[in-house]
Amino acid sequence: xxxxxxxxxxxxxxxxxxxxxxxxxxxxxxxxxxxxxxxxxxxxxxxxxxxxxxxxxxxxxxxxxxxxxxxxxxxxxxxxxxxxxxxxxxxxxxxxxxxxxxxxxxxxxxxxxxxxxxxxxxxxxxxxxxxxxxxxxxxxxxxxxxxxxxxxxxxxxxxxxxxxxxxxxxxxxxxxxxxxxxxxxxxxxxxxxxxxxxxxxxx
Amino acid sequence: xxxxxxxxxxxxxxxxxxxxxxxxxxxxxxxxxxxxxxxxxxxxxxxxxxxxxxxxxxxxxxxxxxxxxxxxxxxxxxxxxxxxxxxxxxxxxxxxxxxxxxxxxxxxxxxxxxxxxxxxxxxxxxxxxxxxxxxxxxxxxxxxxxxxxxxxxxxxxxxxxxxxxxxxxxxxxxxxxxxxxxxxxxxxxx
Numbered sequence: 001x002x003x004x005x006x007x008x009x010x011x012x013x014x015x016x017x018x019x020x021x022x023x024x025x026x027x028x029x030x031x032x033x034x035x036x037x038x039x040x041x042x043x044x045x046x047x048x049x050x051x052x053x054x055x056x057x058x059x060x061x062x063x064x065x066x067x068x069x070x071x072x073x074x075x076x077x078x079x080x081x082x083x084x085x086x087x088x089x090x091x092x093x094x095x096x097x098x099x100x101x102x103x104x105x106x107x108x109x110x111x112x113x114x115x116x117x118x119x120x121x122x123x124x125x126x127x128x129x130x131x132x133x134x135x136x137x138x139x140x141x142x143x144x145x146x147x148x149x150x151x152x153x154x155x156x157x158x159x160x161x162x163x164x165x166x167x168x169x170x171x172x173x174x175x176x177x178x179x180x181x182x183x184x185x186x187x188x189x190x191x192x193x194x195x196x197x198x199x200x201x202x203x
Numbered sequence: 204x205x206x207x208x209x210x211x212x213x214x215x216x217x218x219x220x221x222x223x224x225x226x227x228x229x230x231x232x233x234x235x236x237x238x239x240x241x242x243x244x245x246x247x248x249x250x251x252x253x254x255x256x257x258x259x260x261x262x263x264x265x266x267x268x269x270x271x272x273x274x275x276x277x278x279x280x281x282x283x284x285x286x287x288x289x290x291x292x293x294x295x296x297x298x299x300x301x302x303x304x305x306x307x308x309x310x311x312x313x314x315x316x317x318x319x320x321x322x323x324x325x326x327x328x329x330x331x332x333x334x335x336x337x338x339x340x341x342x343x344x345x346x347x348x349x350x351x352x353x354x355x356x357x358x359x360x361x362x363x364x365x366x367x368x369x370x371x372x373x374x375x376x377x378x379x380x381x382x383x384x385x386x387x388x389x390x391x392x393x
Contacts, residue, residue: 005316005375006368009346010353033317040322040375041347047328049208052241053251056259057233061226064266068224 003030008037062165069123119171122178129185136192150188157181208239209279218278222269229266236282237262243283243349244290247341249333253293261289287345291359294337316375321382326389334381339374346371 003011007020011034024030161177163169213235220228237258244254244261265285272281325331332340338360345351345359346367356367 002314005313005372008317009368009371009375036317036320039320040317043322043325043328044343044347047242047246049238050242050245052237052255052258054255056237056255056262057230060233060259060262060266061230063263064226064229067263067267 002027003033008033058166059162062162065165066123069120070127119175119178122175122182126178126181126185129182129189133185133189133192136189150184150191154181154184154188157184208242209236209283211235211239211279213278215274218269218272221266222272229262232265232282233262236279240282240286243286243344246332246344247287247290248294248297248337249340253297254290257286257289257293260293261286264289283349287349287351288359291341294341295360297337313372313376316372316379321379321386324386324389325382326385331378331381331385335374335377338370339377342367342370343374343378 003020003023008030010016011020011024024034157177157180161174161181164174164177213232217228217231221232240258240261241254244257245251248254248257261282265282268285272278322328332343335343342356345356346353351359353364353367353371357364360366
């Protein structure tokens with residue numbers, strides 16, 4: 001009895017039984033079928049490589065940077081207890097760095113290093129507000145989406161933020177944008193809250 | 204000879220820099236493998252936009268988990284696995300995977316798929332592959348070109364090895380039918 005197609009298709013794999021291998025080495029019909037299968041495989045491998053139609057690197061880099069900053073917030077939170085205890089030690093070592101100037105080459109760099117936790121906090125605050133807004137939308141039985149101008153404003157801030165990360169703008173510039181985002185989401189939350197209160201409840 | 208696609212190798216120094224979160228190193232990795240990744244994803248899902256999204260998401264994931272790459276096996280192979288996983292997940296989210304019933308396992312007993320080289324006269328392989336279902340095409344490419352075995356494919360789909368075996372046989376059967384039909388039509392039109 002000749003090999004089934006399934007057995008033939010598995011013949012190239014490591015876990016093939018010795019009986020199957022023996023049959024294949026002795027049976028000319030199955031050898032011919034195996035050769036046909038191999039030539040089909042070769043034909044399938046003749047595909048050309050295609051170029052990616054759009055360059056997605058900018059989006060990938062921006063998303064990665066935002067995610068990295070978000071994860072640093074989580075890390076910071078989990079370390080917060082430690083820092084509360086050792087804040088004196090931190091202040092002392094920071095002072096040592098300031099005096100010696102060993103690690104930081106310029107004043108700008110020092111400014112950014114000190115500001116970086118604030119940027120992380122701003123992102124965290126954004127996330128919290130975004131969740132509040134989402135909960136407000138979900139808790140409402142009616143569709144009460146924020147007004148178009150605010151939605152547009154948020155979208156344009158998001159675009160600017162993305163560009164800021166892609167173009168590697170300074171932390172101060174990024175922080176300004178994150179603050180604008182917080183302000184806009186707060187406006188949206190206010191607007192949603194007012195709408196929810198005004199909407200009569202039908203029982 | 205210039206290497207291309209996933210056969211390109213990157214230096215361990217570059218991978219080390221990427222592990223240290225060097226964005227330029229990540230960009231080099233993306234530029235090296237994005238086209239190969241796109242080609243692989245597109246072959247499986249047949250949807251250019253979906254394939255581009257898959258590549259984007261896969262590289263974001265690669266950047267996130269690169270520290271988990273311990274140098275066991277090639278780096279390109281590691282990337283390739285992530286691309287395959289992302290593509291299968293994307294396709295599964297788009298469509299429900301068809302279940303293989305036990306009656307269909309009988310298809311494994313066939314012995315006529317490789318009686319003759321029916322693909323020799325094929326004029327448009329892309330056309331033939333487009334006629335397969337998403338699962339058939341994916342299993343065919345993963346098993347026959349990417350070197351996955353049935354157990355690994357079954358695992359990707361959270362199914363048994365039989366799912367992969369039946370789907371592969373069925374993919375070949377369908378390809379053969381269409382190729383034969385194409386051959387007849389071509390002969391009649393000559």
